[in-house]
Amino acid sequence: MNNIYNIKNKLFIAVFLLLLIVPNLVLIFGVESKIGDNENLKFKKFPKIDIKKPTQSLSSFKSYYLGNFGLKKTTVNQYINFKETVLKEEPLPNYNLTGKDGWYFLGNHYNNVFYDSFGMTGDNKTKEIINYLNRINQYLNSKNIKFYVIFPPNKHSIYSEYLPFQLEKKETLYNHLKRELEKNSTAQLIDLHSVLLKEKKENQLYYKTDSHWNDLGAFIAYQHIIDYIKKDISIQKLELKDYKVSTDFKVLGDNTQMVNIKEKTEVINFEKKTPSKIEVLSDDQKFLHFKNESKDYKLILYRDSFSNALIPFFNETFEDAIYIRNFKINKKDIENNNPDIVILELVERNINYLSKADLK
Structure with missing residues (x-):
């Protein structure tokens, strides 16, 4: 024993x-x-x-x-x-949602992305964001620098019809902030939601298997941004005819990667017919820096991953372009580089981060 x-x-x-x-x-x-x-x-x-x-x-x-x-x-x-x-269940529902017709969406793990879509907003948060943007705008105006804000839409804000459930039409933080900025701020918000909702009727603007817009969606956003900036500064905009546009199919996507799906999705490729001679001054993803001597004006873009598809178009548009992976604008960046234009880009689901940001 x-x-x-x-x-x-x-x-x-x-x-x-x-x-x-x-x-x-x-x-x-x-x-x-x-x-x-x-x-x-x-x-x-x-x-x-x-x-x-x-x-x-x-x-x-x-x-x-x-x-x-x-x-x-x-x-x-x-x-x-x-x-x-x-079990025939969604394996990671808090990370990834399987939608209709092969569409996939981020789950609530990503900054409670759907809570806001159900109308969960707050005035105090909006006021703090507006105060932050106003401080930036006042500071940059004192240096004769133009300031613009862009919030790339959540994928489900543009393609809600492919969600596995129906969203009620309630006011989101973005819509509330947009309205309040128009009333209480001189900071210029470039609205991308309207143009993308309009253009999606003709073309697919986001990847089915990824949370980001595709190159065509980014190009349409780019054109809208430049059209807005042209009200203040004489700047040349790229046109679709400047590019050779092709499509192929690749395994791609932050959504499907999480749940081991390897299906191919349509990818739109933009190739400049006559590319500019662009010099890479820094390839650090946290601080990218490019030079294009054939153009004018200096840009600093504070950004997240949604700007990855915008960068090639901005590089063809500005003489000097700096891309900083942060949403907190720093006076040292401005004083060290003396830009003509500053753009703050932050995806819609992370707008609330700005309520805790400060200008330093």
Whole structure:
């Protein structure tokens, strides 16, 4: 009896040790590094350890381990497959929603993107945002710099008909802010919602499998932005005839990547027939800098990922273009670069971030 008890104990200990050791071996040898990513995150590199900064080093290692621990991808993949094939359920409903006709949308994990769509807004938040934009505008006006604000629409704001449920027509934070800005601010908001809702009747402007607009949607937004700026500054706008436009099909999308769907989606490609000679001064994604000697005016664009598709068009339009991956405008950026134009771009679902921002 004691022998059986000892064997059970040893087996339990052995299994327990295997559960501890195997995931770490998988991590050390990078076994999962080539497995498809189901969380829309890149495999993290081992952080630099600085003995002089133990707290920071420990925090970096913790972040690395939590993002890469062994068998994480395999386990999540199996969970997703089980939910989809056996239970016939949405595997990650808080991250991704499967819509109609092959359309996919972000879930509420992304800054409660749908709460606002149901009309959950607040006046205090709007006032704080307007105060922030007014402070920026006053500061830039004092330096004779033009300031514009753009909020690329949420995908479901343009294509709500493809959602798996019907949204009630209630006032969103964007609509409320737009109305209040017109009444209580001199900051210039360039409304992209109206033009994209109009143009979508003729063409698809967002990817079915990704949360962003496609290059055609970005080009239409670009033209609308430049048309607005032309009221203040004489600037040349790119036309569709300047480009060779083609389509192909690729596996693409932050939505479908999360749930292991590898289906191809239509991709629209823009190729400039006569491209400008553009010099890359910085390719750091947090601070991109381009020079185009054939054009005029200097631009600083504070941005998020929605500007990725705008950048090639702006590079063909401005002599000097700086793209800063941040929504907090910094006076040092302005004073060090002396732009003619500053644009603040932030996707609609993150507008509320501006309520906590400050001009420094």
